[in-house]
Amino acid sequence: MEIGINDKDLAQEINSRYLDILGSKTILIPYAIELLELCVEKNLPVTLITNGFTQVQMQKVKNSNLEHYFSHIVLSDTAGALKPEPAFFKYALDLNNARPGEVLVIGDNYDADILGAINSGIDALFFNTAGRKVELPERVVEIKSLQEAIEFLNA
Numbered sequence: 001m002e003i004g005i006n007d008k009d010l011a012q013e014i015n016s017r018y019l020d021i022l023g024s025k026t027i028l029i030p031y032a033i034e035l036l037e038l039c040v041e042k043n044l045p046v047t048l049i050t051n052g053f054t055q056v057q058m059q060k061v062k063n064s065n066l067e068h069y070f071s072h073i074v075l076s077d078t079a080g081a082l083k084p085e086p087a088f089f090k091y092a093l094d095l096n097n098a099r100p101g102e103v104l105v106i107g108d109n110y111d112a113d114i115l116g117a118i119n120s121g122i123d124a125l126f127f128n129t130a131g132r133k134v135e136l137p138e139r140v141v142e143i144k145s146l147q148e149a150i151e152f153l154n155a
Helices: 008-024 032-041 054-063 086-095 110-119 146-154
Strands: 047-050 072-075 104-107 123-127 140-143
Touching (some): 047 054, 054 072, 072 086, 104 110, 110 123, 123 146
Parallel strands (some): 047 072, 123 140
16 A cells, blocks of 8 residues: 655664664563463473564564573574465474473464464364454364463363
């Protein structure tokens, strides 16, 4: 969409400011800390996997004081692939010295997170925040809150 502004410097400044602001957003989803604490309690290593910009994602994690919860943080540029590509999930598995049957993906993006996990042989919890209507494949459980993820892990 064109809006009639042809100023490359202004566009770069807006982009830079947007990324700075995006990285400062630290409001967590309800039950996020409780879920991470449960994983610590159960000695379950947690790896953050994201297609997001490295600078933004690392700033968000740091500003949210979440670094200590993650064994690894896998970003698409370090993995050399984007979710849902199997190479992305293989990179994360290899980094954790894990096999597909030993891990669980919790994701809110059906196409990138859930289909990527399933196509890589990994079970998943679909955190369906948008109420998307999908036919869930085997090995996928739909949750509407992270409290349900806690209940799943405690079952």
